[in-house]
Amino acid sequence: MNTTQSTAQKVAIVTGASRGIGAAIAQRLAEDGFAIAVNYASSAAEADALVATLQAQGHQAVAIQANVAHSAEVRALFDATEQALGKVDVLVNNAGILKTMPLADTSDELFDQTLAINTRGTFNTLREAARRMNDGGRIVNFSSTALALNLPGYAVYNASKAAVEALTHVFAKELRGRNITVNAVAPGPVATELFLNGKTPEQIQAFSKMPPLERLGQPDDIARVVSFLAGPQAAWVNGQVLRANGGLA
Ligand code: NAP
Numbered sequence: 001m002n003t004t005q006s007t008a009q010k011v012a013i014v015t016g017a018s019r020g021i022g023a024a025i026a027q028r029l030a031e032d033g034f035a036i037a038v039n040y041a042s043s044a045a046e047a048d049a050l051v052a053t054l055q056a057q058g059h060q061a062v063a064i065q066a067n068v069a070h071s072a073e074v075r076a077l078f079d080a081t082e083q084a085l086g087k088v089d090v091l092v093n094n095a096g097i098l099k100t101m102p103l104a105d106t107s108d109e110l111f112d113q114t115l116a117i118n119t120r121g122t123f124n125t126l127r128e129a130a131r132r133m134n135d136g137g138r139i140v141n142f143s144s145t146a147l148a149l150n151l152p153g154y155a156v157y158n159a160s161k162a163a164v165e166a167l168t169h170v171f172a173k174e175l176r177g178r179n180i181t182v183n184a185v186a187p188g189p190v191a192t193e194l195f196l197n198g199k200t201p202e203q204i205q206a207f208s209k210m211p212p213l214e215r216l217g218q219p220d221d222i223a224r225v226v227s228f229l230a231g232p233q234a235a236w237v238n239g240q241v242l243r244a245n246g247g248l249a
Contacts, residue, residue, distance in 0.1 A: 009060065011035045011085045012230065013077065015068050015125060016095030018043035020192035021142075023050050024219030025092055028227045030059035034090060037081040038063045041095070060085065068095045068121030071128075078128050090230045091129045093122045093141045093164075098194050100153035111156050118160035119167075126171055126182075136179045138230045141168050143186040143241055148249040161186075165241055172239030181238040183229050188245025190217035211246030 012029045016022040018040035026036045027050075036054060038061055040047040047063035054061040062084045066077035081088055096118045099110055122141055129139060143161045146154050165184055172182035189195050189207045195216075196204065208216045225244045228234050243249065 009033065009035045009086070010089040011037070011081065011087065012090035012092065013037040013039060013081055013088055013125070014092045014094055015039045015077075015121070016041070018046040018050065018063075020194060021187070021190060021219045021222045022092075022094040024223035025094060025226045026050060026061070027054065028220070028223035029090065029092075029230060030054050030057070030061060032227055032231060034230075035060035035085040036062075037077070037085060037088075039066055039068070039077055039095065041065070041067045067117075068093075068124055069116040071124045074121075074124040074128050077125075078132050082132070088129065088133050089137045091125055091133065091137070091139045092226055092230070093125055093139070094226075095121055096142055096160075096194070098144075098146075098157050100157065100198075102153055103155040106156055114156050114160050115163075118157070119163040122164050122167060126167060130171075130175065133178075133180060137181075138234075139171070139180065139182040140226050140229045141165075141182070141184040143168075143184045145186050145188040145243050145245040145249050147186065148243070168241065169239050181229070181234065183234075183237060183239065184241045185222060185225050185229070186241050186243045186245070187222050188217055188243070188248040190219060190222060192219060211248040213246035215246065217244065217246060 012034040014022050014026045017026040017038040026038050030036050038047050038051050051061045051063045064080045066073040141164050143165050147158050147161050168184040
């Protein structure tokens with residue numbers, strides 16, 4: 001770990017940053033000058049590799065394992081971040097899972113897992129952030145453009161993300177007086193494992209043709225939006241859901 005910790009350096013936690021959109025966000029926010037807590041649940045090797053890359057570029061970063069679905073692990077994530085980097089200024093609630101299934105075939109376990117990670121995971125970090133984040137901070141939650149499409153198979157995933165949008169709108173108001181903004185990004189299809197896994201090339205092609213910009217999103221398309229919301233230019237944007245999807249919906 002880079003031990004030259006500047007007292008002026010702001011600190012960002014990015015949940016689910018071992019790969020995909022989260023890894024791109026970690027890279028981007030590091031370039032913006034944040035010290036980064038790279039959270040992951042099980043992909044330690046990927047998280048460590050990302051941290052090594054960031055450190056080699058001269059950024060400050062640390063990998064911290066925590067399953068966001070468990071409140072005690074989220075408390076430990078904030079403890080470890082504060083200890084290694086300092087108090088948190090930016091929280092990006094990127095960790096999430098997508099397993100599509102017709103509602104009628106969805107098991108209790110899949111319903112519980114989806115809500116536990118996508119919704120309770122966001123709740124857990126928001127509650128901790130309310131107690132421990134620096135005033136003047138930024139919170140970016142993750143919804144999905146899937147919510148606007150109502151495609152078969154997405155009922156439980158969409159329910160988990162609709163709840164995230166609800167948390168976003170209310171929490172933004174509950175933080176009155178702290179100068180902390182709370183927004184959500186709702187990406188369209190982005191070329192990551194979460195989206196690509198289990199789809200045929202024909203299905204991927206069909207999704208890529210849906211937006212008028214006629215391509216899949218790339219992780220950096222979303223990282224740039226998070227960078228905006230986490231940065232000074234978005235100071236007056238609060239309680240909003242920003243759909244970043246090439247015009248899909
Ligand atoms: P991804 O490539 O599957 O990456 C998911 C990340 O979340 C991984 O780093 C994973 O790490 C971590 N994670 C999973 N469960 C976790 C848990 N319980 N606690 C902590 N970390 C956990 O997914 P992605 O496509 O980048 O998606 C990122 C976010 O964007 C998600 O919220 C997703 O719903 C949203 N989104 C994605 C798309 C898309 O098309 N890709 C579209 C709309 C919205 P481990 O392997 O260590 O668990």
